[in-house]
Amino acid sequence: RNGAMPVALMMLLLLNTFMIGAPNFNRPSGTTLLELVVTLGIFVMLVGSLTSAFLLALANERRALATQQVLDNTRYTLELMARAIRQANPPSSISTTSCGASPCLKFTHPLMREVTYNFQTSAIIQTTKGCSDDATNWCTTPGDCNPGGGGSKTCEVQAVILTAPNVDVRNLSFILTGDDSSDGQQPRVTIGMTIGANPNLYPSTDIQTTVAIR
Numbered sequence: 001r002n003g004a005m006p007v008a009l010m011m012l013l014l015l016n017t018f019m020i021g022a023p024n025f026n027r028p029s030g031t032t033l034l035e036l037v038v039t040l041g042i043f044v045m046l047v048g049s050l051t052s053a054f055l056l057a058l059a060n061e062r063r064a065l066a067t068q069q070v071l072d073n074t075r076y077t078l079e080l081m082a083r084a085i086r087q088a089n090p091p092s093s094i095s096t097t098s099c100g101a102s103p104c105l106k107f108t109h110p111l112m113r114e115v116t117y118n119f120q121t122s123a124i125i126q127t128t129k130g131c132s133d134d135a136t137n138w139c140t141t142p143g144d145c146n147p148g149g150g151g152s153k154t155c156e157v158q159a160v161i162l163t164a165p166n167v168d169v170r171n172l173s174f175i176l177t178g179d180d181s182s183d184g185q186q187p188r189v190t191i192g193m194t195i196g197a198n199p200n201l202y203p204s205t206d207i208q209t210t211v212a213i214r
Contacts, residue, residue, distance in 0.1 A: 066197040073164035082211040091213045105174045119172035168198035187213040
C-alpha cells in the first residue's frame with residue numbers, strides 16, 4: 001500500500017503534463033497572443049450579452065410607459081364623452097348613425113346644443129356649433145347668435161380633437177340600447193374602441209365602457 005502512493009502521484013503528474021503541457025522554466029513570463037485573443041473574445045461575448053439584455057429591458061420599459069400614457073389619455077377622453085352623454089336632454093335625442101365611413105353618435109346637450117362624436121384620421125372628434133364671434137357660445141341656428149335679430153353673426157361648425165396626439169385610435173363603435181321608450185329600459189351607450197400608441201410601434205388594446213343616460 002505504501003508503494004502505491006508514489007505511483008499514483010506520478011500518474012497525476014503525467015496527466016497534468018499531458019493536459020497543460022510540461023512546465024518550461026526558461027519561458028519568459030507573460031501572455032501569448034493566443035491567450036490574449038481568447039480572453040478578448042470572451043470579454044466581447046460577455047459585454048455583448050449584457051448590452052443585449054440592457055437594450056431589451058429598456059425597450060420593455062419604453063413600451064410599458066407608452067402603453068400607460070395611452071391608457072391614461074384614453075380614459076380622460078372617455079370621461080369627457082361620458083359626462084356629456086349622461087346629460088343628453090332629452091334622452092330620446094341620442095342616436096347612432098354613420099358619418100361617411102365612420103360611426104357617429106349624435107345627441108342634444110343642454111349647453112352645447114347639438115353634439116356629434118365620430119372617428120377621423122386616428123382621432124375622436126367632437127363636433128358642435130358655435131357663434132362666429134364666440135365658439136363657446138353654442139348655437140343651432142344663426143338666430144341663436146343674434147337674439148335681437150338683424151345681426152351678422154353666423155352659427156358655424158366647431159370640430160375639436162378629444163384624443164391626445166400620442167393616442168392612435170384604430171377603431172370606434174357605438175351601441176345604443178334602451179332607446180325605445182316602450183321597453184322600460186334606461187338608455188345606455190356602449191363605447192368600444194381599439195387604440196395604440198402613436199407612432200404605430202406597439203400592439204393595440206381594446207377598451208369598452210357603458211354610459212347610462214340620466
